Amino acid sequence: MAARKHFLVLLTLFTAACTAEQGGTPKPAPQISSPSPEKETSTKVRAVIDGRTVELTDGRKARISLLAEPSPCAAAAALEFATKTLLDKEVHVGSITPGEVTLRMEDGADYALLAVKNGILRTTGVDGGPMTDAESKAAKGKLGLWGKECPTSTTPPPPASSSAKPPQETQTPPAPPSPPxxxxxxxxxxxxxxxxxxxxxxxxxxxxxxxxxxxxxxxxxxxxxxxxxxxxxxxxxxxxxxxxxxxxxxxxxxxxxxxxxxxxxxxxxxxxxxxxxxxxxxxx
CATH class of the missing domain: 2.60.40.290 (Immunoglobulin-like)
Structure with a gap:
């Protein structure tokens, strides 16, 4: 009889412990918040280094993302376009990777997309989307630099000897200049x-x-x-x-x-x- 009472006491204590453990209030799981994306900052372009590289008012030099380096014969036109579009202009800067940024102008236009639309620069690192569509349309329409290939330099012919000048009566007048x-x-x-x-x-x-x-x-x-x-x-x-x-x-x-x-x-x-x-x- 005593042994049975002892067993009942142990069973009661064991059941109470399990009930307390299972019925207790669980601790809430820790909340993990996703990091918020980096916001754009507003600044001005202090200098334009080339068609896809600028210096901002804080002295940072940044490469504009998704734009390919222009060919040598296109570099001057790309620099002129970037200077006219960005120099001393207010822009919104978004960071992509260290040293690369996006530039959005005051009217909301993305500079990289604008340059590609007008055939000033080509894209790089892009697989589909608005940039690829803009490049295809510019190429199809032969806008800007899309229809232009760099000329191959050739050695000019030697000047003609004065003794080889044809008689005056055989000379033909120069053709009028072609319409530009x-x-x-x-x-x-x-x-x-x-x-x-x-x-x-x-x-x-x-x-x-x-x-x-x-x-x-x-x-x-x-x-x-x-x-x-x-x-x-x-x-x-x-x-x-x-x-x-x-x-x-x-x-x-x-x-x-x-x-x-x-x-x-x-x-x-x-x-x-x-x-x-x-x-x-x-x-x-």
Missing amino acids: CVVVYRINSTWPGSFQAEVTVRNVSGALINGWTLRWRFPDGQQVTQMWNATSSQSGADVSVTNAGYTALLVPDGSVSLGFNGSVNGANSAPSSFTLNGATCTAG
């Missing part, structure tokens, strides 16, 4: 009293054009009501179009496209001639 530009005017769509058109300007002068004004005369009294990629003014039938800040550069064999909405009453013929910075263009 080609303009293609295309009407994309029409509806009663209105239309939408696209104008593509190609630089075939062999020289870099930085800043341009395109002029034409409407033959049927058309009026420009809205334009993009450039700004326009009109006096009667005469239209004057000036580049936007991001379409100012026209590299050799590069092109820029601008579009506009217009109003018309009756016939809607295309302009017959165009001038670029005062020089007559070929109508394509």
Whole structure:
């Protein structure tokens, strides 16, 4: 009998211990918070070193991410574009890796994407997404540097001897210089009293054009009501179009496209001639 009471006491103590352990209030699991992403900082570009490298106001030199180094013949145009777009401008800086940053301008545009869209620089380290799409469209449209290959240097021929000069009567007058530009005017769509058109300007002068004004005369009294990629003014039938800040550069064999909405009453013929910075263009 005593042994049975002793066994019941031990069983009671063991059950109470287990119940206390299982019924106790569990400690909460430690909370692990994910680190918040680094926020952009606002600063200014103090100096532009090349088309994809800048110095900020705090003295930091940073490489702009996702942009490839330009070829030697494209370096000058890339530097000019970066200087005009970024120098002394307020930018929002986001860090990607040590020494590499993203630059977003005050209007929200990403500099790297803007440079690729305009054919100023190529991409690197990108597999799909907006950068790849922008590169494909620039290459297809031969914008900026996409349609330009670096020339191969050749040794100039020796000067002709004065004794080999042909007789005066056989000399032919020099050919007139070729037009420095080609303009293609295309009407994309029409509806009663209105239309939408696209104008593509190609630089075939062999020289870099930085800043341009395109002029034409409407033959049927058309009026420009809205334009993009450039700004326009009109006096009667005469239209004057000036580049936007991001379409100012026209590299050799590069092109820029601008579009506009217009109003018309009756016939809607295309302009017959165009001038670029005062020089007559070929109508394509």
